[in-house]
Amino acid sequence: MWSIVILLILSILAYVVTDELIPKLKDLFIKAGLYGIDLCKSNNKKIPEAIGVVSGCIFLVTSFIFIPIAFGNGLMERELFPHNEFAELLAALLSICCMLLLGFADDVLDLKWRYKLLLPTVASLPLLVVYYVNFNSTTFVIPIPLRQWLGSSINIGLLYYVYMGMLAVFCTNAINILAGINGLEVGQSVIIALSIIIFDIIELRGDQFKAHMFSLYIMTPYLATTLALLKHNWYPSKVFVGDTFCYVSGMTFAVVGILSHFSKTVLLFFLPQVINFLYSVPQLFRIIPCPRHRLPKYNAEMDLLEPSRTLIVKKEMTIINKALVQVLTILHLIDTIEDSESITINNMTLINFTLIKLGPMSEGTLTAKLLIFQCVCTLIAFLIRYPMASYFYDT
Amino acid sequence: MWSIVILLILSILAYVVTDELIPKLKDLFIKAGLYGIDLCKSNNKKIPEAIGVVSGCIFLVTSFIFIPIAFGNGLMERELFPHNEFAELLAALLSICCMLLLGFADDVLDLKWRYKLLLPTVASLPLLVVYYVNFNSTTFVIPIPLRQWLGSSINIGLLYYVYMGMLAVFCTNAINILAGINGLEVGQSVIIALSIIIFDIIELRGDQFKAHMFSLYIMTPYLATTLALLKHNWYPSKVFVGDTFCYVSGMTFAVVGILSHFSKTVLLFFLPQVINFLYSVPQLFRIIPCPRHRLPKYNAEMDLLEPSRTLIVKKEMTIINKALVQVLTILHLIDTIEDSESITINNMTLINFTLIKLGPMSEGTLTAKLLIFQCVCTLIAFLIRYPMASYFYDT
Numbered sequence: 001m002w003s004i005v006i007l008l009i010l011s012i013l014a015y016v017v018t019d020e021l022i023p024k025l026k027d028l029f030i031k032a033g034l035y036g037i038d039l040c041k042s043n044n045k046k047i048p049e050a051i052g053v054v055s056g057c058i059f060l061v062t063s064f065i066f067i068p069i070a071f072g073n074g075l076m077e078r079e080l081f082p083h084n085e086f087a088e089l090l091a092a093l094l095s096i097c098c099m100l101l102l103g104f105a106d107d108v109l110d111l112k113w114r115y116k117l118l119l120p121t122v123a124s125l126p127l128l129v130v131y132y133v134n135f136n137s138t139t140f141v142i143p144i145p146l147r148q149w150l151g152s153s154i155n156i157g158l159l160y161y162v163y164m165g166m167l168a169v170f171c172t173n174a175i176n177i178l179a180g181i182n183g184l185e186v187g188q189s190v191i192i193a194l195s196i197i198i199f200d201i202i203e204l205r206g207d208q209f210k211a212h213m214f215s216l217y218i219m220t221p222y223l224a225t226t227l228a229l230l231k232h233n234w235y236p237s238k239v240f241v242g243d244t245f246c247y248v249s250g251m252t253f254a255v256v257g258i259l260s261h262f263s264k265t266v267l268l269f270f271l272p273q274v275i276n277f278l279y280s281v282p283q284l285f286r287i288i289p290c291p292r293h294r295l296p297k298y299n300a301e302m303d304l305l306e307p308s309r310t311l312i313v314k315k316e317m318t319i320i321n322k323a324l325v326q327v328l329t330i331l332h333l334i335d336t337i338e339d340s341e342s343i344t345i346n347n348m349t350l351i352n353f354t355l356i357k358l359g360p361m362s363e364g365t366l367t368a369k370l371l372i373f374q375c376v377c378t379l380i381a382f383l384i385r386y387p388m389a390s391y392f393y394d395t
Numbered sequence: 396m397w398s399i400v401i402l403l404i405l406s407i408l409a410y411v412v413t414d415e416l417i418p419k420l421k422d423l424f425i426k427a428g429l430y431g432i433d434l435c436k437s438n439n440k441k442i443p444e445a446i447g448v449v450s451g452c453i454f455l456v457t458s459f460i461f462i463p464i465a466f467g468n469g470l471m472e473r474e475l476f477p478h479n480e481f482a483e484l485l486a487a488l489l490s491i492c493c494m495l496l497l498g499f500a501d502d503v504l505d506l507k508w509r510y511k512l513l514l515p516t517v518a519s520l521p522l523l524v525v526y527y528v529n530f531n532s533t534t535f536v537i538p539i540p541l542r543q544w545l546g547s548s549i550n551i552g553l554l555y556y557v558y559m560g561m562l563a564v565f566c567t568n569a570i571n572i573l574a575g576i577n578g579l580e581v582g583q584s585v586i587i588a589l590s591i592i593i594f595d596i597i598e599l600r601g602d603q604f605k606a607h608m609f610s611l612y613i614m615t616p617y618l619a620t621t622l623a624l625l626k627h628n629w630y631p632s633k634v635f636v637g638d639t640f641c642y643v644s645g646m647t648f649a650v651v652g653i654l655s656h657f658s659k660t661v662l663l664f665f666l667p668q669v670i671n672f673l674y675s676v677p678q679l680f681r682i683i684p685c686p687r688h689r690l691p692k693y694n695a696e697m698d699l700l701e702p703s704r705t706l707i708v709k710k711e712m713t714i715i716n717k718a719l720v721q722v723l724t725i726l727h728l729i730d731t732i733e734d735s736e737s738i739t740i741n742n743m744t745l746i747n748f749t750l751i752k753l754g755p756m757s758e759g760t761l762t763a764k765l766l767i768f769q770c771v772c773t774l775i776a777f778l779i780r781y782p783m784a785s786y787f788y789d790t
Contacts, residue, residue: 028504033428053500060493064520071524081528083478090485090521097489098455101496105448108503109423125459126485129466133476 006069007217011224014062018055018228022239025054034107036240040181040298040305040363047237050107052245055225056100059248062221063093070217084134085214091130092218092255098123099172099251103244117169123251124168127258128161135261143392164258167267171257172250174273176243177280178350180295181305181363182235187371188272189249190230193223195269195378196256199385211260222252235364268381272374276350279333282324283348288312294347296355296366304360307335307352312343401464402612406619409457413450413623417634420449429502431635435576435693435700435758442632445502447640450620451495454643457616458488465612479529480609486525487613487650493518494567494646498639512564518646519563522653523556530656538787559653562662566652567645569668571638572675573745575690576700576758577630582766583667584644585625588618590664590773591651594780606655617647630759663776667769671745674728677719678743683707689742691750691761699755702730702747707738 029035029048036049071086102119105111138160142150156163179185197219200212226249232239257266267274283290289310296305312321325343328334335356337344346352354369355361361369424430424443431444466481497514500506533555537545551558574580592614595607621644627634652661662669678685684705691700707716720738723729730751732739741747749764750756756764 025504028506032504034503057496057500061517064517067521067524071528083482083528086525086528087478087482087485090482090489090525093521094485094489094492097492097496101452101492101499104496104499104503105452108429108499109420109427111423122456122459126462126488129462130481130485133466133478133481 003069003072004216007066007220010062010066011220014058014221015224015228018058018225019231021054021058022051022228022232025051026239034242038182038237039293039295041236042298042300042303047240049240050104050242050244051232051239052229052241052243052248053100053104053107055229055241056096056103056244056248059221059225060093060097060100062225063089063218066217066221085210088130088134088214088259089217091126092259095123095127095168095255096248096251099247100244103242103247106247107242107244116173120169120172120247120251121165124165124254127168127255128164131164131258132161137261141393145392164254164263167257167263168251168254170250170277171254171266171270172247174270174277175250176246177284178273178276179246180293180349181351181367182237183230183233183367184351184370185241185246185249186226186230186233187367188374189245190223190226191371191374191378192249192253192269193219193226195381196253196266197223199262199265199382200260208261211262215256215260215262218252218256222249235367265381265385268384269378271377271381272350272370279348279350279353282328283310287324288321288345288348291347294349294352296351299360302360303362305355305363305366306360307346307355309337309344309346312345314340314342317343398464398467399611402461402615405457405461406615409453409616410619410623413453413620414626416449416453417446417623417627420446421634429637433577433632434688434690436631437693437695437698442635444635445499445637445639446627446634447624447636447638447643448495448499448502450624450636451491451498451639451643454616454620455488455492455495457620458484458613461612461616480605483525483529483609483654484612486521487654490518490522490563490650491643491646494642495639498637498642501642502637502639511568515564515567515642515646516560519560519649522563522650523559526559526653527556532656536788540787559649559658562652562658563646563649565645565672566649566661566665567642569665569672570645571641572679573668573671574641575688575744576746576762577632578625578628578762579746579765580636580641580644581621581625581628582762583769584640585618585621586766586769586773587644587648587664588614588621590776591648591661592618594657594660594777595655603656606657610651610655610657613647613651617644630762660776660780663779664773666772666776667745667765674743674745674748677723678705682719683716683740683743686742689744689747691746694755697755698757700750700758700761701755702741702750704732704739705742707740709735709737712738 026048029050030046034049035046037044038047067089070089071081099120102123106116138157139153139155141153175185175189178188196215200215200219203212206212229241229245233241253266253270254263257263282288283294289312291308291310294308297308299306312325325334325336325345329336333353334345334348346356351366351370354366358369421443424445425441429444430441432439433442462484465484466476494515497518501511533552534548534550536548570580570584573583591610595610595614598607601607624634624636624640628636648661648665649658652658677683678689684707686703686705689703692703694701707720720729720731720740724731728748729740729743741751746761746765749761753764
């Protein structure tokens, strides 16, 4: 247990270093042309962009320093050294390091979409090999009500690896599309990380003890560096985190889910991101027109955010378009303004949905409301994971 | 042996992809502000900088794809899977990936020197842990003539890890300081890589078979992607490679030297870099004044390169300065021009040394001459390693 104490000390140090380093490096980023203008503010100040690379690097360095401590017992008796667990940690860090590189390259170079989908897949390759070698369990346990048809478990073989590869792609992009207002990307990641850590602590007494220790080894320094980032990214943001941060976070969660065998539980903690993704599908897949940016509209006069909207010309609508807009309107899922020529709907993100339901509000309040929703979803996730799971699975 | 065939096919593919990708991505780099002006040309064209990140990424991706093939036999019989060798490859790729990230961040942000020395040390940490776990041999064999005083071998313990950490720092910086003219960084790396590959092939029949296979697994895709880079970086350069390339190359050579146990042989292949480093010491450690850039001076009229010079004011010279300049002049190691007030000497790099000895020449010729010198040094290295080693060691 003394390794956990050292992990906590290292993580506190990582928090302090990240917190000190971010203001010091700000000018370097602006000088390099890595900055953006906050579209939801009336001043036109240059805000440094891609600062997620700082917290990401400190997170990696902390994990490197922790390696000899994590395997301290193994190092004493070298014959018994757990090479397989060591390879797991290395594969995890390798995948995260790759995403840090890709994310930073994306922020600097503004890469095309195909690279964004291709590279997380490649970056998860060491992870999949380590999974194959160490576990190769590709069996899904079937929920009790379905067992009369499907049997008690089903081996999906190769498909399981496709599922894990897609999990990495999903996690890295899901955080990236629930973003755009100060503190939201980092805030949601902090809550997801906390949820995973609570889950690990609950499960530490179980027979999956080692897997949850592994998860803690990764999540604790991640949480520490991310909290330091949040301090500077919270409304009003002094730094932007960039794709770098979203990619690193998504891969970190995917890595922990895959190697600690609770990827379904991790997905439960991603409930708001899943809802946001599903709600975004009509626009992401261009069934409904999608502008370049979908972040809310800033009303400078009142200093409030309003939902942003997209105009659809009626003449250009197909039957599918019309039916979809009609169904969504009836279900009160979108806010529609119609005239003889066109239909205007809100851009379909969870952020705009919150604004059409609760009315215009300040940016800080909006972030806080969305994060409260994330917390509520974590509670629901624990309800599903614990009391309800016993109806569906033998526990 | 079929794994070597697949490695060759993958490496050829990597060459083709890198070669295709570089011209396509050039504009992206210039748009992001990552470009430089070639100081040894009369046109002022923008040349994209840090293109080493492209070849580095393809090198890493190729290595990832090769993992399942390298461990193909192990994957069939999972009980016998060589977890320790797998961890070695992962640690190697992790260290290289870290240097790729650091190098790119350095090119974009222009980091301070202390980060440049700190981060390679941290990046080599996974490497050192894997070395400790898998080998932990910290013994130097003593050359025969010295054995009467020191015994047949000496165990330097912890110092061996300091040596390996410093090897990573040395390799990453040694290539970086023998640079500045078109194609030199990449050219020397190609020759070093080829030397290591030849050494591996010679040793494949020996009892260190596995270590040299490991080295080949890493060096072959490295050489392929670097050759593609050289094609675009050769005089007159259409792209610059940046610190990214020097860092990745240095770490790749250090990784192979450490994990395949021939770090001394790798250092032999670094002979020109060692000479350049030793020759640079007076300026690097500011014993003699050092300007920001020491690359040769371009004579636009004649389209030739001339040695660049540094002026030392006589009044500001200490006794050490004077003695050092005098000794170096007597040894014909520097070219001195003296007047009553000051002494002007050539900047102390191997590049300027070549120019004072052989006279002004065109950039292409200069690069070619320095690369021929690198080849001659490789021959000397093989002479030291093979016929002469038997005088010093039992073989």
